[in-house]
Amino acid sequence: MPALVLTSILVLTLALQARFAAYRMMLVLAGAGLSCLCSATFGLGGSRVLLADVPWDVLVLLVALGLLSEAFVEARLFAVLAVRAAELSRASPVGIALVFAVGMYAVSALMNNLTALVLVLPIVLIILRVASASQRQVSWTLGTLLVACNLGGAATPIGDFPAMLLLGRGSMTFSAYLIRALPTTALGLLLLLAVAWVSLRATSARSSGELRAAISRALLGALYRGVRLDTRLLSFVSVVFGGMLLAWTFLPASGPYSADLVGWVGVLVALAIRPAVGERVVRTKVDVEAVLFLLALFVMVGAVRRTGVFSTVAQALVGLPVSPPLQLVMFLVLVGVVTGVFSAGPSMAALLEVAAVLATRLPPHVVYVGLALSVCAGSSLFLTAATSGPLAQSLTERAHLVSESGERVRFGFAEFLPVGVVSFVVIEGVAIGYALLALAWT
Amino acid sequence: MSERSPAASSARIPLVGAPLSLPRTPEPPPDVEERALARTDLGSAFELASAELGFAAASWLFVENVAKVGGDAAVRALGDELGTTFSVLDLVVRRWLEGRRRPHVDAGRLRSALHGVRRVLVVGVEAEHLDALARALDPTVRLGLLTYRLQRVDWPRVLANFGDRIEPVDLAEFQGWAGARSGLLTFVYGERHGLVNVLSAFLRVSGPDVRTQFREIIGWDVLGAAPDVYPRYLVETAVSDLTAFVPLAER
Amino acid sequence: MAKSAPPPPRSGQLPDLDREAVDRALATVVPDARDRAFVLRCILEEGPRHHRIASWALLRALAGLLESRPPAAPLEAEAIPTEPLRMRLPPSVAQASEDAAFPIGIPKRLLARSLEDDEETAIALEALADGPPHHALANAVMLWLMEALAGR
Numbered sequence: 001m002p003a004l005v006l007t008s009i010l011v012l013t014l015a016l017q018a019r020f021a022a023y024r025m026m027l028v029l030a031g032a033g034l035s036c037l038c039s040a041t042f043g044l045g046g047s048r049v050l051l052a053d054v055p056w057d058v059l060v061l062l063v064a065l066g067l068l069s070e071a072f073v074e075a076r077l078f079a080v081l082a083v084r085a086a087e088l089s090r091a092s093p094v095g096i097a098l099v100f101a102v103g104m105y106a107v108s109a110l111m112n113n114l115t116a117l118v119l120v121l122p123i124v125l126i127i128l129r130v131a132s133a134s135q136r137q138v139s140w141t142l143g144t145l146l147v148a149c150n151l152g153g154a155a156t157p158i159g160d161f162p163a164m165l166l167l168g169r170g171s172m173t174f175s176a177y178l179i180r181a182l183p184t185t186a187l188g189l190l191l192l193l194a195v196a197w198v199s200l201r202a203t204s205a206r207s208s209g210e211l212r213a214a215i216s217r218a219l220l221g222a223l224y225r226g227v228r229l230d231t232r233l234l235s236f237v238s239v240v241f242g243g244m245l246l247a248w249t250f251l252p253a254s255g256p257y258s259a260d261l262v263g264w265v266g267v268l269v270a271l272a273i274r275p276a277v278g279e280r281v282v283r284t285k286v287d288v289e290a291v292l293f294l295l296a297l298f299v300m301v302g303a304v305r306r307t308g309v310f311s312t313v314a315q316a317l318v319g320l321p322v323s324p325p326l327q328l329v330m331f332l333v334l335v336g337v338v339t340g341v342f343s344a345g346p347s348m349a350a351l352l353e354v355a356a357v358l359a360t361r362l363p364p365h366v367v368y369v370g371l372a373l374s375v376c377a378g379s380s381l382f383l384t385a386a387t388s389g390p391l392a393q394s395l396t397e398r399a400h401l402v403s404e405s406g407e408r409v410r411f412g413f414a415e416f417l418p419v420g421v422v423s424f425v426v427i428e429g430v431a432i433g434y435a436l437l438a439l440a441w442t
Numbered sequence: 443m444s445e446r447s448p449a450a451s452s453a454r455i456p457l458v459g460a461p462l463s464l465p466r467t468p469e470p471p472p473d474v475e476e477r478a479l480a481r482t483d484l485g486s487a488f489e490l491a492s493a494e495l496g497f498a499a500a501s502w503l504f505v506e507n508v509a510k511v512g513g514d515a516a517v518r519a520l521g522d523e524l525g526t527t528f529s530v531l532d533l534v535v536r537r538w539l540e541g542r543r544r545p546h547v548d549a550g551r552l553r554s555a556l557h558g559v560r561r562v563l564v565v566g567v568e569a570e571h572l573d574a575l576a577r578a579l580d581p582t583v584r585l586g587l588l589t590y591r592l593q594r595v596d597w598p599r600v601l602a603n604f605g606d607r608i609e610p611v612d613l614a615e616f617q618g619w620a621g622a623r624s625g626l627l628t629f630v631y632g633e634r635h636g637l638v639n640v641l642s643a644f645l646r647v648s649g650p651d652v653r654t655q656f657r658e659i660i661g662w663d664v665l666g667a668a669p670d671v672y673p674r675y676l677v678e679t680a681v682s683d684l685t686a687f688v689p690l691a692e693r
Numbered sequence: 694m695a696k697s698a699p700p701p702p703r704s705g706q707l708p709d710l711d712r713e714a715v716d717r718a719l720a721t722v723v724p725d726a727r728d729r730a731f732v733l734r735c736i737l738e739e740g741p742r743h744h745r746i747a748s749w750a751l752l753r754a755l756a757g758l759l760e761s762r763p764p765a766a767p768l769e770a771e772a773i774p775t776e777p778l779r780m781r782l783p784p785s786v787a788q789a790s791e792d793a794a795f796p797i798g799i800p801k802r803l804l805a806r807s808l809e810d811d812e813e814t815a816i817a818l819e820a821l822a823d824g825p826p827h828h829a830l831a832n833a834v835m836l837w838l839m840e841a842l843a844g845r
Contacts, residue, residue: 076602079602122596122599126490129486129487129490130484130486130487130490132486132487210511211484211507211508211511211512211516212484212487214507214510214511215484215487215504215507215508216487218503218506218507219487219490219491219495219503222491222495222499222503222569223491223494223495223599223603224599224602224603225569225573225603226573226602226603226604226605227602227603400594402486557727558725558727560791560792561791614785615785615786615789616786617782617783617786617790618782618786618787618788618789618790619789619790620780620782620790620793621780621790621791621792621793621794622728622731622780622792622793622794622795622796623791623792624790624792650739650740653735653739654735654739654780654825654826654827654830655780655782655793655826657727657728657731657796658727658731682738685730685731685734
């Protein structure tokens with residue numbers, strides 16, 4: 001009975017928050033509160049017990065890395081990089097998709113991709129506007145960019161929430177994750193870019209392409225003419241960030257200096273060079289909404305965990321009359337689809353519990369990296385599954401793109417879907433391929 | 443005065459891993475003008491450029507780059523295509539074809555006109571002129587930019603070019619910049635028969651109640667001649683409404 | 694005086710109105726030429742046409758009187774108590790401006806001498822400073838010219 005009730009609350013809340021995004025916070029907080037109430041009623045422990053199970057270190061790491069990204073924003077790194085990327089791409093349709101995708105992959109691997117996207121997307125949108133880009137070009141350019149962000153986020157243990165959760169929980173060490181995830185996500189990116197290249201090649205052959213590209217470059221140069229790197233701030237923050245990376249790599253995960261502590265201390269040291277800026281960033285840039293959302297998820301998942309449901313599911317999975325590699329493949333596909341529907345945060349928080357059981361029978365690094373890659377694939381399936389999707393949609397709407405034929409160009413669920421399906425197949429394929437190869441070699 | 447958002451900084455956004463619920467902007471279908479601009483080769487791009495760089499700066503940028511790629515014939519085509527919509531571009535195209543080039547921006551005379559002023563509220567955007575103004579004035583003189591324009595403008599992007607030198611000023615709060623040592627500066631798009639072309643924003647902030655609250659009301663000509671075609675994005679006002687008129691410094 | 698009435702502009706200059714004499718008369722009170730230009734613009738170029746011309750006529754007459762009477766000693770404007778003439782900014786932004794007062798105030802010495810008591814002076818000052826700026830400023834300039842005349 002408790003298992004049925006608490007699992008229903010979790011699933012129903014996740015479904016409702018995905019369906020009614022405008023009331024997302026109210027819904028997840030209500031779901032978490034209800035979970036606490038039911039858990040207490042069933043004698044499984046009330047809010048005090050469930051809050052004690054919350055991985056606070058992961059939340060601390062999230063906040064710290066978010067603030068560190070803001071420090072780079074203050075140094076105007078992203079705006080300057082985006083203008084340079086526009087120059088490098090020569091503002092050609094294929095060029096902007098490829099250069100910006102690679103750039104966002106790199107940025108997302110190291111810091112908060114949403115922060116970077118807010119500054120990079122307007123520049124891409126200007127190029128698309130000057131080009132009077134077609135619907136196809138807009139869908140593939142922006143879609144490729146978003147999926148590259150997801151891949152970058154999965155490339156390192158600090159890139160995105162799923163990998164951070166693995167690091168924070170001690171499921172994998174920094175370097176163990178990095179050496180496996182970086183090459184596989186890079187392969188995924190290469191495959192994605194190949195598909196994007198094929199899709200965008202046709203849009204390059206316009207008669208006024210050279211003129212539009214020249215105007216784009218000149219216009220961007222003029223619009224961002226006064227934006228200069230704050231080299232002092234950038235140097236200092238970069239050195240501190242480098243130190244944090246070294247600490248994450250070489251300090252033992254089981255030791256007293258955990259990843260979140262490195263993040264906590266590191267970000268404060270980085271912001272200390274400009275105390276006034278640091279104070280403003282800390283006061284205004286921490287997103288309480290995101291922290292509350294994840295907190296509510298952890299509470300709901302924790303309540304379900306205490307009923308033993310995840311162990312039961314995992315046992316059922318490993319009890320299937322198929323080989324362990326096939327069990328893993330089925331699990332990874334399930335992760336991808338569930339992530340597509342519920343988005344990365346909820347699915348990772350819930351399915352990591354199942355993965356933990358699988359990891360007792362299969363090599364843990366294969367399970368966890370496969371899990372992170374599958375979450376990445378699922379995040380790329382629908383526009384709503386990727387956290388950056390609604391942001392891109394909103395910024396594109398504000399850019400009022402109109403194609404050469406005079407039609408409004410959109411970037412919503414339907415426009416992203418072809419890119420999403422292709423990306424899902426590519427990344428899920430890479431995840432499964434990695435898992436099978438790794439199992440074969442282990 | 444409105445709080446300045448940091449240059450090149452992002453809006454408050456969620457962290458990784460969490461969903462994002464930005465308010466949906468209503469997305470109207472493109473109106474007749476937008477469709478028309480999109481169908482012209484560079485109409486939509488010029489609309490954006492003129493909003494954030496200014497009509498004169500955008501016109502020279504487009505004309506120079508179009509000439510670089512396609513020569514005078516392409517410049518003429520640009521004028522034919524967009525000149526009737528953008529009168530300043532039409533004038534700049536004609537000047538280019540007459541052999542004239544981008545005028546030199548000299549803030550010297552303007553600085554004299556602003557002597558003794560401690561706060562300057564600028565109406566309108568003209569990139570080169572704003573750059574020159576920011577360089578020419580003593581750093582102790584506060585510079586504000588009225589963030590009101592009939593075109594869509596990404597104001598944080600415009601202001602990011604000036605670091606903290608130019609402050610954004612909301613239309614509802616611009617009178618906070620009034621005072622016995624304050625100046626109101628508007629860009630002027632040519633003068634003819636005692637009338638000058640200005641952005642309509644200038645009329646919003648230069649009513650009879652406000653005129654007595656700014657010591658100087660200065661027009662700075664960025665064009666040198668009034669456009670021939672109907673200036674649909676501009677309005678006329680009398681030169682005598684200005685306390686000083688700074689003409690274009692031709693090269 | 695202008696030979697013929699100027700056309701009725703909305704707010705343009707009235708080129709026939711000679712402001713030199715008033716400007717000269719005001720120089721000891723408002724030493725900065727740009728400040729004087731600001732004050733005179735508000736009086737002679739802003740507001741309804743009949744106000745502008747009426748104010749100009751009165752000020753011009755007072756300035757003429759002053760010029761016809763050489764001073765025994767220069768007017769010491771700083772020594773005369775003055776009521777500041779504040780700009781009427783919207784309350785929501787009034788605090789934002791550092792100098793929301795005109796560069797000329799209303800002198801109180803002559804009023805204090807002429808009127809019965811402090812209460813009358815206060816009422817008079819309130820009324821003189823009230824109304825549109827071109828009114829209040831014309832009142833202020835007129836009183837300053839009277840102060841100057843009183844010392845000759």
